[in-house]
Amino acid sequence: MQVFGSSGTRGVANEELTPAFVLRVAKAAGTAWGADRVAIARDTRYTGRMLADAAASGLASTGTDVDRIGIVPTPGAQSYAEREGVPVIMITASHNPPQYNGIKLVGSDGIELVVSELEEIEDVLLGETFTVAPWDETGRSRTIDGVTETYVDELLSAADRETIADANLTVALDPGHGAGALTSPEFLRKLGCRVVTVNGQPDGKFPGRNPEPVPDNLENLGQLVRATDADVGIAHDGDADRAIFFDETGAYVNGDATLAALAAAELEAGDTTVSAVNVSQRLVDVVTEAGAELELTPIGSTNIITRIEELEAKGEHVPIAGEGNGGIFFPSFRLTRDGAFTAARFLELVAEQPVSEIVAPYDGYANVRHNLEYESTAERDAMLDAAANHAQSSDADLNTRDGYRLDHGDAWVLARPSGTEPLVRIYAEARDTERARELADKLYETLSDAKTDA
The missing domain is CATH 3.40.120.10 (Alpha-D-Glucose-1,6-Bisphosphate, subunit A, domain 3)
Known part of the structure; x- marks a missing residue:
């Protein structure tokens, strides 16, 4: 696919992911779906409303009515899709930095579209074979209230409330200023937990930390666990479809x-x-x-x-x-x-x-991860070619399902292009940190040299 990656499509808002582009994606989705109604949701990002407005215009131009369900976690939007039987356009860049935004497409069954369904929408988009409704048949928009409350109620009905409540747990929560700030504190309190928060206010500029819940961004959560004697720390990304944990000592859990x-x-x-x-x-x-x-x-x-x-x-x-x-x-x-x-x-x-x-x-496993940015397809291709050559010269078992994964028996290393950012990612795992770092650093140097020479 040219447009949709491993989790929708993303880019720097108003530069790569423009309102005009979002409008075209919405027109393509409205055309391919042929639904009477489509919902639009967003996370807290600063550019979310602007892009949701563009999506609403695109859908309306195809004759599709629009349910504006506001700021809601992606899984909450999926809950709405399943409950109402309508597809959803979710405006979110998930874990990406604040300047990014993106689009996830959800079917009327509440499930993100599979590859074949995305390809159908992409064909309409690239071929510009959009449905165009007559002026008096364009879609209407309506605002839907109470979506987050219904989502929380649904979560509560599916959780083991008695077991959790009986444990009298203290939870330190970092929703990272994202959509989860509107739902997870209430949900956890209704489960019977004492909840303390950091970065708990919805804020599309993410002043407290970047949206990706990785150790470098979560130091305050570890401190909060220790300061409040919490039993566990929980962190979300921007649209709250992920959960990362800290143990009772404030240590990050891989x-x-x-x-x-x-x-x-x-x-x-x-x-x-x-x-x-x-x-x-x-x-x-x-x-x-x-x-x-x-x-x-x-x-x-x-x-x-x-x-x-x-x-x-x-x-x-x-x-x-x-x-x-x-x-x-x-x-x-x-x-x-x-x-x-x-x-x-x-x-x-x-x-x-x-x-x-x-x-x-x-425990007993060490993981190392590096990112290499690129500014052109020439740099990306040079790095991937270098990864391929590195793999061919190695005596490790090679898996090319997604990038180049080398299994050495005692350890493995993988290089692959990100599906959401202009990065080539390197992952390594071994029983000790030195071995994992050795594999990751060696491949990083190889790809970095190739990028420089590109």
């Missing part, structure tokens, strides 16, 4: 360890789980111990959703899936990444034992 712990609680013999090519050995070990199967896809929620639907169509049971970035699926609840629901499922485990003990079996 997202791969969280996924492994939740998978260990869910998987049984004969089950299947789905993850991406940067999968941690933690999850591989859990799957093996459970007697389950692991399916790998290219990185990104779109690819994982597509594979889950294929597996379920064949009658396979997929109780959990996801990536180590905090984006986890519980398909029996809804085929969506939901940061608040993931938090509730993790709190069910925390009610029984401390976070540090929950993730202790998944």
Whole structure:
């Protein structure tokens, strides 16, 4: 696909992702869907209203009525889609920096569009074969209130409230000024938790931290856990479809360890789980111990959703899936990444034992990650060519499903282009930090040299 990447389409707002572009995407979606009504939601980003207005105009021009549901987490918008039976255009750049914005497209079943559905919309967009309604048949817009409240009620009905409430947990929460600030504090309090927050005010300029919930951005959350003697820390990204955790000492919990712990609680013999090519050995070990199967896809929620639907169509049971970035699926609840629901499922485990003990079996792995920015396709292609040459000269097992993953037996390293930013990402994992850093640094130097020479 030329327009849609691993999780929608994104760019710097008003430079790459302009109102004119969003209008065209909305016209293409309205044309392809042919629905009477489509909802538009957004996260808290400063440019969100501007781009939502453009999307509403594009839809109306195709004769589609518009439900404006306002600021709501992406999983809350998906809840609305499923409940009302209408597709949704979600204006969000998820974890990207504040200057970015983007578009996610959700079907009337509440599930992000799979690759084939995105390709259909992209064909309309690139071919400019838009439906054009007569002037007196253009769509009307209406504002819908109460969407976040209904979403919270739905979460509460799906969570184990009794187990969590009986544990009298204190939760330190960092919604990162994003859409989760409107829902997660209330949800967690209604679960019976004492909740303290940092970066808890919705603010589209994200003054307290960048939206991506990675350790460098979450120092204040660790401090809050320690200062309030909290049982757990929870962080979201900009649209709250991810959850990252801190233990009771204020230490960051690797997202791969969280996924492994939740998978260990869910998987049984004969089950299947789905993850991406940067999968941690933690999850591989859990799957093996459970007697389950692991399916790998290219990185990104779109690819994982597509594979889950294929597996379920064949009658396979997929109780959990996801990536180590905090984006986890519980398909029996809804085929969506939901940061608040993931938090509730993790709190069910925390009610029984401390976070540090929950993730202790998944220690002993070291992860290193580097990013290399590029300013042109020539630089990107030079780096990917260098990665290919590096892989060919290595005696490691090569996987090219998404980039170049080299498995060395005791460790692995992966280089791949980001699907949402102008970056080539490098990931490495090993049993000790020195080995992981050695693999990541070596590949980083190779790609950096290639970029310089491009």
